[in-house]
Structure formats: structure tokens, C-alpha cells
Amino acid sequence: MSQQQQQDFLIAYTVDRMTEYLIEDYQLPIASALQFIYNSDTYQKLTQTENGLYGQSASYVYELLSREYVLGHP
Numbered sequence: 001m002s003q004q005q006q007q008d009f010l011i012a013y014t015v016d017r018m019t020e021y022l023i024e025d026y027q028l029p030i031a032s033a034l035q036f037i038y039n040s041d042t043y044q045k046l047t048q049t050e051n052g053l054y055g056q057s058a059s060y061v062y063e064l065l066s067r068e069y070v071l072g073h074p
Contacts, residue, residue: 010054011046017058018065026069040068 001009015037022033037043042065046053053061 007049007054014046014054014058014061015043018062021059021062021066022069025066036069037065040065042068 015034018037019030019033022028022036023030026033028036042061045051045064046061
């Protein structure tokens with residue numbers, strides 16, 4: 001597996017987990033959870049692979065996303 005494939009896999013896994021967490025914590029429908037994730041600053045940072053955020057645990061990245069959700073961003 002190439003480095004790009006590994007990065008893509010880890011990003012997809014993190015998005016899957018964050019979707020589950022948003023649904024559980026905020027009772028969002030799946031479409032709303034995904035829409036929030038893909039429009040978030042956290043997702044933009046996650047996909048900028050040079051910063052290494054994709055290599056952090058999904059729960060760590062979710063904490064960033066959850067703060068963004070609570071504060072009303074984006």
C-alpha cells in the first residue's frame with residue numbers, strides 16, 4: 001500500500017468514526033453529520049496531510065470537530 005493510499009484510508013476511517021460520534025452525541029441524521037464534517041475547518045485540516053493530523057486518533061480529531069460544532073462553526 002502506498003503512502004497516499006494509507007493517508008486516504010486513515011482519513012476515511014476518521015471521517016467514519018467522527019460521523020458515528022456526531023450521531024451518538026448530538027442525535028444528528030447521518031446526512032447532517034456528514035455535511036457538517038465535510039464543511040468543517042477540522043476536515044480541511046485533516047485532509048492537509050502535511051500537518052499529520054490524519055495520523056492522530058479519530059477520537060482526538062473528533063474533539064476538535066466537536067468544539068467546532070458546539071461553537072457553531074463553520
